[in-house]
Amino acid sequence: MSSETSPDFIETSVAERKQDLNEDQQKERQKPRVNEGVEPVSKRRMKKLMKQKQWEEQRELRKQKRKEKRKRKKLERQCQMESNSDGNDRKRARRQVVHSTLRLIIDCSFDNLMVLKDIKKLHKQIQRCYAENRRALHPVQFYLTSHGGQLKKNMDDNDKGWVNWKDIHIKPEHYSELIKKEDLVYLTSDSPNILHELDESKAYVIGGLVDHNHHKGCTYKQASDYGIDHAQLPLGNFVKMNSRKVLAVNHVFEIILEYLQTRDWQEAFFTILPQRKGAVPTDQACGSSPQGQQATRAEGGSDSEGEYSRKEPDSPHSEETQDEETH
Numbered sequence: 673m674s675s676e677t678s679p680d681f682i683e684t685s686v687a688e689r690k691q692d693l694n695e696d697q698q699k700e701r702q703k704p705r706v707n708e709g710v711e712p713v714s715k716r717r718m719k720k721l722m723k724q725k726q727w728e729e730q731r732e733l734r735k736q737k738r739k740e741k742r743k744r745k746k747l748e749r750q751c752q753m754e755s756n757s758d759g760n761d762r763k764r765a766r767r768q769v770v771h772s773t774l775r776l777i778i779d780c781s782f783d784n785l786m787v788l789k790d791i792k793k794l795h796k797q798i799q800r801c802y803a804e805n806r807r808a809l810h811p812v813q814f815y816l817t818s819h820g821g822q823l824k825k826n827m828d829d830n831d832k833g834w835v836n837w838k839d840i841h842i843k844p845e846h847y848s849e850l851i852k853k854e855d856l857v858y859l860t861s862d863s864p865n866i867l868h869e870l871d872e873s874k875a876y877v878i879g880g881l882v883d884h885n886h887h888k889g890c891t892y893k894q895a896s897d898y899g900i901d902h903a904q905l906p907l908g909n910f911v912k913m914n915s916r917k918v919l920a921v922n923h924v925f926e927i928i929l930e931y932l933q934t935r936d937w938q939e940a941f942f943t944i945l946p947q948r949k950g951a952v953p954t955d956q957a958c959g960s961s962p963q964g965q966q967a968t969r970a971e972g973g974s975d976s977e978g979e980y981s982r983k984e985p986d987s988p989h990s991e992e993t994q995d996e997e998t999h
Contacts, residue, residue: 775875783821862892
């Protein structure tokens with residue numbers, strides 16, 4: 673046999689080797705690469721991922737710790753309140769409150785005589801009465817009667833929390849349906865009777881009417897029609913004012929609360945009356961004539977007429993309602 677390889681054999685061998693090489697390259701491409709398509713992760717990124725994982729694993733543990741902390745603080749507050757003997761904390765202060773048996777009623781049966789603007793003012797006055805009664809040392813039995821119509825709708829729209837008010841009786845019925853006639857006393861400036869003392873067995877009615885003096889004598893007429901007693905506060909006996917002696921519903925309410933605490937009409941009047949009224953004690957008033965005193969009796973002494981305002985200069989309604997009166 674010749675030692676020389678034929679050209680045909682050589683060409684065949686080269687072709688086979690090329691085919692084997694192509695097959696190997698193709699298999700290599702088909703092998704999955706470990707890091708193919710994955711970006712390299714930095715050490716900082718790795719630390720963040722580990723912290724996040726640890727945070728998620730400890731979620732329940734943190735929740736349990738917060739719960740235990742709240743319980744511990746609540747227990748500490750209770751122990752502090754019980755051990756506090758200085759007499760200044762709220763709980764001890766509330767123990768000094770003595771509830772009065774006097775019933776104070778705001779009569780809301782004049783809803784149809786007021787426009788919405790005046791209804792909103794009455795609502796503000798009622799809010800003030802409620803807040804002052806809650807803070808008072810001698811709170812009264814507070815009634816809101818004939819509650820409905822525009823007033824109820826305004827309260828539902830702008831003060832939904834009224835349904836949760838405490839220590840107040842809010843009734844849709846008229847006060848005459850809730851309390852005996854002989855226990856009722858209607859407070860009105862048109863009454864010729866002067867109220868010198870408060871009888872805590874009685875129920876005193878304040879007319880909830882903001883009418884800009886368009887319905888004079890309305891509350892007095894209602895008291896007469898129902899055949900119940902009526903009276904006016906002794907304002908003219910103690911106070912001389914530059915303006916008409918007409919007071920807002922909340923002023924009347926607060927004066928009665930103050931009187932129950934001090935048992936002094938003059939102190940109650942000068943504590944509650946707004947400064948813009950220019951009130952001075954009658955014994956200091958100069959040039960008071962019989963005609964002036966007669967005008968005072970005709971106009972003033974009302975504890976159920978007035979406006980929403982008080983001494984505080986930051987009251988949002990004080991300037992707006994300076995000349996607005998209620999019955």
